[in-house]
Amino acid sequence: MFKGILMEGSRGDQQVSLKSIDEAWLPEGDVTVDVAYSTLNYKDALAITGTAPIAKSYPMVPGIDLAGVVTESSNPEFKAGDEVVLNGWGVGEKHWGGLAQKARLSGDWLIPLPESFTARQAMAIGTAGYTAMLCVLALEKHGVTPDSGDILVTGATGGVGSVAVAILAKLGYSVTAVTGKPEEESYLRSLGAKQILDRAELSGPGKPLTRETWAGAIDVAGGQVLANVCAGMKYRGVVAACGLAAGMDFPATVAPFILRSVTLCGVDSVMAPKKDRLEAWERLAQDLSPELLDSMITEVPLDEAIEAAGQFMDGTIRGRIVIPVAE
Ligand code: NDP
Secondary structure (H helix, E strand, C coil): EEEEEEEECCCCCEEEEEEEEEEHHHHCCEEEEEEEEECCHHHHHHHHHHHCCCCCCCEEECEEEEEEEEEECCCCCCCCCCCCEECCCCCCCCCCCCCEEEEEEEEEEEEECCCCCHHHHHHHHHHHHHHHHHHHHHHHCCCCCCHHCCCCCCCCCCCCHHHHHHHHHCCCCCCEEEEECHHHHHHHHHHCCCCEEHHHHHHHHCCCCEEEEEEEEECEEEEEHHHHHHCCEEEEEEEEECCCCCCCCCCCHHHHHHHCCCEEEEEECCCCCHHHHHHHHHHHHHHHHHHHHHHHHHEHHHHHHHHHHHHHCCCCCCCCEECCCCC
């Protein structure tokens, strides 16, 4: 038996609790892992609170990320004792996830724990941090450099935002952090933000084009915020869009794209191919300061994870939540 969070019932009528789970119930897979650490991402919070239909079947163990040690493997790439990390691939949605002390899954979804990180640090990064790196890589691949001009990061105190600010600042970019939490200004400046912008300035209906301000942007908000970000990009600016914290809609015009050659670049972490994941993790090892990563962490025990998920929905979380699952 092992401890884990279990979502039971059905869509719209789910019950979520910490349970003792029989190992015989683990799903199919060629690798079994003793999970050391997991984390809470926005998507896990949507799943646990039932705010969005993330779980595709029941019962389901949530948790789109995990880090741990292989105990059994028939996959040629992994053997017992290997330290591994998993991000996404539908785990915690279609396949039992990381918020339990054991997981059985496909070895094709795993990557080795990068040498520079402990399992705890890998989960402090988690899907949020790895997505932040994918966004930075998207800006770079579209030609944005520190000389191009200011970079905007929305949802800056959140998981993706915090890691994005820290990476960009370390790379020498001038970062404007957008936040709805003015009281977190000193936190954002400690991560390296040069300017702080009140989220309210981007939340209301705006013009199709505004003053050319940003050379690049990483947006976790979507909705009206993303429309306003696009409207304020410089000529040939690049926006990496990965989230929907403000909404799924996109009430914009084509003006930024056809008059300023703005590029809107979508970023998905869940199904990203292995080579992109390995590149992102390699760059995280180079470009994310471990001290700043530490400053983003709040550790929450597994038996308080359900309660913590609720805090995501009211936007009060700062940085990254790490769950020491094995304890
Ligand atoms: P967090 O909850 O940690 O951060 C989200 C932040 O967005 C909040 O802290 C807040 O920051 C800001 N925010 C909250 N409400 C609003 C709003 N109404 N308008 C604008 N900003 C708002 O979540 P994550 O950082 O983990 O994820 C952010 C988004 O990215 C989510 O939508 C998530 O689903 C998505 N995501 C997508 C991935 C992908 O593969 N495409 C992978 C990972 C995440 P502040 O108070 O500082 O403004």
